[in-house]
Amino acid sequence: MSVLIWGEAPAAGDIPVSERLRRVGDSHHGMWNYVTYRDAIALLGLDAAEIYPHGATRLDPERWADLGWLTCFCGPPASAVRAMRSAVAPASLNQYTPDLIEPLRDAAAEALGRSRGDAFEVVGTEGTQAAMALALMATVDPGDEVIVSDPGYFHIPTAIIAAGGVPVPVPIGRAGGFRLDPDDVASAITARTRAICIVDPVNPYGIVQTSDELAALGRLADRHRLLLVHDVTHAPLALDAHVPFRTLPALDLTANAVAALSVSHCYGMAGARIGFLGGPPQFVRACLQLKAALTRLNTNLISQHGALAALQDRGYVAAAQRTILANLAHLEQTLEGVPGVQLVVRPQRGFACALEVSGTGASAQELMVALFARRVAVYPGDGLGETAAAGTIRLNLSRPDSWAMEHLREVLPDAVAEAASGRWRPAVIALLERKGTDRAARLAARIRSLG
Numbered sequence: 001m002s003v004l005i006w007g008e009a010p011a012a013g014d015i016p017v018s019e020r021l022r023r024v025g026d027s028h029h030g031m032w033n034y035v036t037y038r039d040a041i042a043l044l045g046l047d048a049a050e051i052y053p054h055g056a057t058r059l060d061p062e063r064w065a066d067l068g069w070l071t072c073f074c075g076p077p078a079s080a081v082r083a084m085r086s087a088v089a090p091a092s093l094n095q096y097t098p099d100l101i102e103p104l105r106d107a108a109a110e111a112l113g114r115s116r117g118d119a120f121e122v123v124g125t126e127g128t129q130a131a132m133a134l135a136l137m138a139t140v141d142p143g144d145e146v147i148v149s150d151p152g153y154f155h156i157p158t159a160i161i162a163a164g165g166v167p168v169p170v171p172i173g174r175a176g177g178f179r180l181d182p183d184d185v186a187s188a189i190t191a192r193t194r195a196i197c198i199v200d201p202v203n204p205y206g207i208v209q210t211s212d213e214l215a216a217l218g219r220l221a222d223r224h225r226l227l228l229v230h231d232v233t234h235a236p237l238a239l240d241a242h243v244p245f246r247t248l249p250a251l252d253l254t255a256n257a258v259a260a261l262s263v264s265h266c267y268g269m270a271g272a273r274i275g276f277l278g279g280p281p282q283f284v285r286a287c288l289q290l291k292a293a294l295t296r297l298n299t300n301l302i303s304q305h306g307a308l309a310a311l312q313d314r315g316y317v318a319a320a321q322r323t324i325l326a327n328l329a330h331l332e333q334t335l336e337g338v339p340g341v342q343l344v345v346r347p348q349r350g351f352a353c354a355l356e357v358s359g360t361g362a363s364a365q366e367l368m369v370a371l372f373a374r375r376v377a378v379y380p381g382d383g384l385g386e387t388a389a390a391g392t393i394r395l396n397l398s399r400p401d402s403w404a405m406e407h408l409r410e411v412l413p414d415a416v417a418e419a420a421s422g423r424w425r426p427a428v429i430a431l432l433e434r435k436g437t438d439r440a441a442r443l444a445a446r447i448r449s450l451g
Contacts, residue, residue, distance in 0.1 A: 020162055028439035029157040029167075034383035035365050035431070037068070040372035043427050059377055065404035068379040070203075072237070072351050072398040074323050075268015076306065077316035083309035084272075087302045097301040099124035099288060100276075104304050107311040108276040111236070112259050113250025120249055121281035123288045124274065124299045128233045131260035131277035133159040134287040136195060139227045140165035144194040149180045151385030151392070152199045153231060165194070171387045178205040178345050182216035189220065195227040196220070198248075201234050204354040204384055204394035206347025208235070208245050218253035228257040234350030236266040237321055239328070243348045249278055258284065266320070266351065267310040268398075272303035320398065324351045327397040327405050334409040338416060344392065351398040354381075358391035362419035363447045365428045367393060370419040374411040382443055389439070390446050422451065 024030045032038070037059075041048050051059065059066040061073075100108065100123065108122045109115060116122065125131040140146060142164035148156050150169035157167035170184045180198055196217060201208045209217075214230075221228045230248040238245070248257035258279030264270040277284050291297050310316070328347070335341055340359035347353045357367050364380035371378055381392030399405065418424075425447060432444035 020164060023161045024158050026437060027158055027161055028435075028437040029154060029383065030437075031158075033435055033437055033440070034154070035368065035380050036383075037372070037377055039431055040369045040377075043369050043424065043431060044373055061399075061401075061404075063375060065376045065399070065407045067396045067399070067404065067408065068377045068394065069396060070265050070352065071270045072266050072268040072320055073396070074320040074398050074400050075266075075310070075316070076272075077267060077310050077313045079313045079316065080263075080267065080269060080306040080310040084302050084306035087305040092301040096296065097298045097304070099291070099297045099299055101301070101304055101308070104308040104311075107308055108261065109278060111261060111311050112232070112247050112276070112278045114247070114252075114278065119255070119280065120278060121284050122276050122278040123284045123291075124304070125260075125262075125277055125291065126273040126295075126299065127264045127270070127275040128231060128260045128262040129155055129159065129275070130291075131262070131275045131287075132156060132197065132229055132231060133162065134290050135227065135229050135258050135260070135277060135279075135283075136160055136163040136165065137290055138283065138287050139195050141194075143192060145190060145192045146194060147185055147188050147196045149197075149199055149202060149385070151202075151204060151381060151388040152197070153203045154383045156197050156199070156231075160197075166192075168193070169385060171385075172202065173387060174345075178202060178207040179209050179213060180217075182213055182220065185217065186220055189224055189226075193224060193226060195229060197229045197231065199231045201347065201349040203234070204352055204381070204388070204392065205345050206234070206239070206350045206353055207345060208243060208348050211244065211246065211251065214248055214251060215253050218248065218251075218257065221254050221256040226256060228254065230257060230259040232259055232261050233265050234352070235261075236317060237324060237351055238349055239321065239325055240346075240348040245349060247278075255280055263307045263310050267307075267316070269303075269306060269310060272300070272306055274299055274303045274307040320351070323400050324397045327399065328353065330405045330409070331395070331397065334405070334412060338412050340420075341412070341416060352394055352396050354388070355393045355395060356391055357393055357416075360416050360420050361450065362416070362422075363390045363425075363428065363443075363450065364393045365390075365432070365443075365447065366419040366422075366424045367415060369424045369428065370415040371411070373418075374415055376408055376411060376415070382439065386439060386442075389443050425450065
């Protein structure tokens with residue numbers, strides 16, 4: 001069991017820490033500051049070393065219905081595994097490698113909908129998170145503002161803070177079709193705004209921005225000289241074929257846009273740590289220069305061969321889409337028999353969805369603990385944003401076996417009843433208060449008001 005993950009944080013000692021580290025520590029989006037599996041394990045009095053033997057990070061799929069982690073359990077593609085095995089050779093390991101081999105750079109550009117050339121290029125990163133962090137570091141100075149959606153992806157706000165910036169959340173919800181509204185974004189722009197981060201499809205709803213909305217955001221970027229960062233990590237899996245999708249670079253609406261993609265999520269290859277940043281060549285080359293200053297510019301060559309095979313595997317994508325749609329239909333049938341729990345909106349892309357649980361009389365955090373007690377792991381909404389904090393649970397729909405969804409159907413009614421009884425309310429409130437962040441305190445107050 002890793003003491004860095006599961007143990008109480010030791011005293012900092014005399015080592016001086018930076019302001020950015022202090023700000024990350026104070027942020028609700030900082031690692032371990034929102035409610036996670038480790039919190040449910042502690043509240044239930046379970047043994048983390050037994051659940052995660054030898055420092056593992058994945059729940060045993062034979063014993064747990066893990067519907068929280070954001071990786072597609074249909075993956076990795078068999079073609080990617082074969083390619084990586086073939087690439088295991090001394091030449092792949094005993095030298096520094098390019099950030100991307102040229103065939104993978106071409107495939108990544110194709111996946112982003114744009115050909116490489118004088119106006120567009122792709123560089124390699126350690127997943128989408130690194131791509132976005134590098135783009136922000138290249139744009140944001142201390143005190144600069146970056147607009148993000150609320151809810152959105154867990155770690156974008158802390159990436160902004162680590163770059164010295166200030167996240168500015170723009171709420172999204174039913175009134176705007178669960179998309180980022182350009183008019184709301186325009187209202188949030190100030191003289192200190194430097195960038196806008198667009199998670200598309202939106203996490204956790206799986207809804208995609210319209211081309212008109214992207215065009216409006218492009219006009220804002222040009223008018224105010226802003227960077228648009230288009231996170232399209234969940235876009236490769238299309239659940240509604242009638243809903244069009246294109247990246248900002250593919251639409252060619254503005255020269256101020258970059259797109260970030262990886263094989264971590266939709267291709268089930270989070271451990272490969274391969275992502276891509278595509279945009280104007282001068283800018284992405286500068287991001288690569290920053291990467292070289294931090295970690296060198298190389299990415300794992302064995303993983304690169306796997307990523308290339310994955311991006312070219314159309315059969316895998318089609319099979320994964322079928323699995324996700326089947327699980328979504330199963331979930332919809334399950335919810336018909338569980339009053340108070342409903343799908344927020346039917347997802348259009350990706351492999352996750354969001355459930356609204358406020359109708360149960362319990363918070364998402366209480367229901368998360370009750371489900372974890374029944375070996376169903378989900379994430380509540382407090383890591384995603386303020387607007388989804390208390391009433392939303394995110395579910396992963398990509399398990400290819402039928403057991404996980406059947407198990408959820410079996411235990412969900414009892415879990416809802418237990419959460420609504422208030423059994424876990426005092427413990428969850430105390431947990432949130434110990435987090436020590438402003439948002440956690442507000443969330444604790446909201447849960448206390450439930451009775």
